[in-house]
Amino acid sequence: MIQRKSGEPEPGNKKIQQAASTALYAVLVILALWVVRDFIPAVVWAAVIAIALWPLLLRLEPQRGSRARATIVALLLTAAVALFVVLPFVLVITQAAHETHDFVTWFKQAEANGIPLPDLINHLPFGAQQIASWWQENLARPLHDSPVMNGLHGETAVAFGRHFGAVAAHGLILFGFMLVTLFVIFLAGPRMSENLVKATRRAFGDDGALIASQMTAAVRGTVAGLVVVGIGEGALLGIAYAIAGVPHATLLGLLTAIAAMLPFCAPIIFCGAALWLFVQGATVGAVSVLIFGFVVVLIAEHLVRPLLIGSSTRLPFLLVLFGILGGAQTFGLLGLFIGPALMTVLMVLWRDWVR
Known part of the structure; x- marks a missing residue:
């Protein structure tokens, strides 16, 4: 008869311990993911970008490179990603700012006189009469008297602005965390x-x-x-x-x-x-x-x-x-x-x- 060493668990107890350990690990992982659930998209985006740029990272950073070089490479790649994402928005906003004066002038004229019916509408193959009728009723008259513009009351505009601002702020926060995560991934190399x-x-x-x-x-x-x-x-x-x-x-x-x-x-x-x-x-x-x-x-x-x-x-x-x-x-x-x-x-x- 085989003697079991003192303190060694029986086979049945060992299986129970393994099952309990697996369940505990699963619960802890799920709990950890639940805690960071709002930042998971930022981590996933960072992982996608890191996968795409990994061959470039391996070329710039050798296997046994110095810590300082690894940090510089990680900073450069992260900054390049930030510029690639931010620069188009900066250009669009800059161009829009240059056109603001012309847009304000056009809007004031439209508010006072309405928006003329484009000649294109009259040449449409179908629906021209219905579109022209709606345009004359809602946009051809001064906009401050237009039923469409009156329907866009101040509360709706304020609510839309708040919602847009909240979405933009949330996106900026996620983008910031994505850049931090990306830098850490690049630094690990x-x-x-x-x-x-x-x-x-x-x-x-x-x-x-x-x-x-x-x-x-x-x-x-x-x-x-x-x-x-x-x-x-x-x-x-x-x-x-x-x-x-x-x-x-x-x-x-x-x-x-x-x-x-x-x-x-x-x-x-x-x-x-x-x-x-x-x-x-x-x-x-x-x-x-x-x-x-x-x-x-x-x-x-x-x-x-x-x-x-x-x-x-x-x-x-x-x-x-x-x-x-x-x-x-x-x-x-x-x-x-x-x-x-x-x-x-x-x-x-x-x-x-x-x-």
Whole structure:
């Protein structure tokens, strides 16, 4: 008969202790996540950006670099990300400030005399009479007597302003925490990457580490597909705006690039530019901008972007499209990167299943 050492738990008690430890760890992790729940989006955004810039970080910071160099590299990369996000908004706000005087003058004239009916309305193929009638009733008269403007009473405007201010403040706070988190990730450098790989392999085995690696590649490919293609679309359409004579072509090109980072949003900008050209009587320029814009978007959205994202993960075009659109619908902007990563997991599991 085997003698059990003194103090050694019986097999039944050992299983109970293991189950209790697992439950305790799970409760503590859930509690910790609940405490920091409001900052999880900032951490996830920082992780997405860090994954995208990790190859650059490894080039700038060698495995055995000095602590001072690691800090400088982390600061430079974090500052570059901050400028990349903040600079477009600064340019838009600066340009808007330059146009404030003209807008105030136009608004005062509209408030006193109303907004004339654009000639474009009379040339619409259908609905022109109904639109003209509504315009004459609500906007052609002085705005202080307009039923539409009277409906926008002060309390509504104040409530909207407060809501917008609260959302903007919350976004700025999250952006600040995201930058701090990103700096810490960059400062940890290759050590963090090695520890994450070891922890993943220990928890889920080699298959889990492979899936994590492919999800990382999916996120990196998605960032390249969204950001690089968006910048390319904005640059090409910015040139088209300048040639067609659209005012503030550089600013519109920047706005187009930002919109193009979201799937199928670039047409909002270049269709608006084409409409302005059409109202000004530049029909050829308007049609040219429309045709060129849709050609650029079709090539970028249906060829270049799926190629960049799919080539890094070997995902079919349909799964890339479903991942981007479904992820955005489910998780918001973060879903643009989470969706393709989840589709990668689905594809890996399918390949293992049919192997």
